[in-house]
Amino acid sequence: MHVQEKQAWFILVVAAATLTLLLLSLSIFGFHPAVFGAFGLFGLSGFAALIGRRERKAGLVIMDERDRQIALYATTGAYSVFWLLFVTTAMGPFCVLGPDATVTLHTTTIANIAIPALLVLMVVRSLIVVVLYRRGSRV
Amino acid sequence: MSEKPKIKNCIRRLRFDHGEMTQEELAGRVGVTRQTIIALESGRYTPSLLLAMQIARVFSLPVEGVFEFLADSDHP
Numbered sequence: 001m002h003v004q005e006k007q008a009w010f011i012l013v014v015a016a017a018t019l020t021l022l023l024l025s026l027s028i029f030g031f032h033p034a035v036f037g038a039f040g041l042f043g044l045s046g047f048a049a050l051i052g053r054r055e056r057k058a059g060l061v062i063m064d065e066r067d068r069q070i071a072l073y074a075t076t077g078a079y080s081v082f083w084l085l086f087v088t089t090a091m092g093p094f095c096v097l098g099p100d101a102t103v104t105l106h107t108t109t110i111a112n113i114a115i116p117a118l119l120v121l122m123v124v125r126s127l128i129v130v131v132l133y134r135r136g137s138r139v
Numbered sequence: 140m141s142e143k144p145k146i147k148n149c150i151r152r153l154r155f156d157h158g159e160m161t162q163e164e165l166a167g168r169v170g171v172t173r174q175t176i177i178a179l180e181s182g183r184y185t186p187s188l189l190l191a192m193q194i195a196r197v198f199s200l201p202v203e204g205v206f207e208f209l210a211d212s213d214h215p
Contacts, residue, residue: 001174002172002174060172061166061170061171061172062172064170064171064172064175065171065175065186065187065189065190066171066172066174066175066178066184067172067175133174135183
């Protein structure tokens with residue numbers, strides 16, 4: 001399995017663990033803002049960067065033209081999904097509540113929007129990477 | 140709708156004809172990963188022109204000796 005594919009699987013596993021922890025917390029504690037601290041588990045996805053260190057130190061090729069092509073497709077696809085969600089989130093309240101409405105938000109709301117957005121971006125990218133490595137990436 | 144033109148290759152046969160060269164050895168000689176060679180041989184990846192020429196050079200053949208262009212039947 002290629003380094004990039006291993007990194008993608010790692011991120012998917014961490015994301016699954018994060019969502020599992022979140023759902024468990026919600027079922028136990030209900031809809032409390034502190035429950036969304038479960039998203040902190042997704043910080044472990046940063047360790048994906050350590051995958052491939054051994055190959056890099058050994059001087060092996062980590063990214064060739066095929067890997068760069070897959071990375072490009074995956075990033076483009078993930079950005080497209082993220083953009084749709086971003087616009088929906090930004091314009092949704094405006095369209096539903098109108099331009100003169102005022103909403104009082106909990107201080108954790110911004111984090112509870114930003115972190116899931118990042119999670120969606122990285123999960124979609126990782127899914128595309130895995131699919132393209134399995135299926136092939138014909139231009 | 141016509142299908143995209145495909146490119147066939149005989150890299151696997153050429154490897155065996157050239158002293159049973161391994162995928163890893165070929166990958167090292169052209170600067171790609173072994174997984175890319177595997178994808179090439181199974182037809183799941185179409186190489187760039189540069190990579191195709193590098194592979195052809197390893198086997199001392201022209202590019203057409205390694206890769207075959209299968210044109211779509213709708214095109215004359």
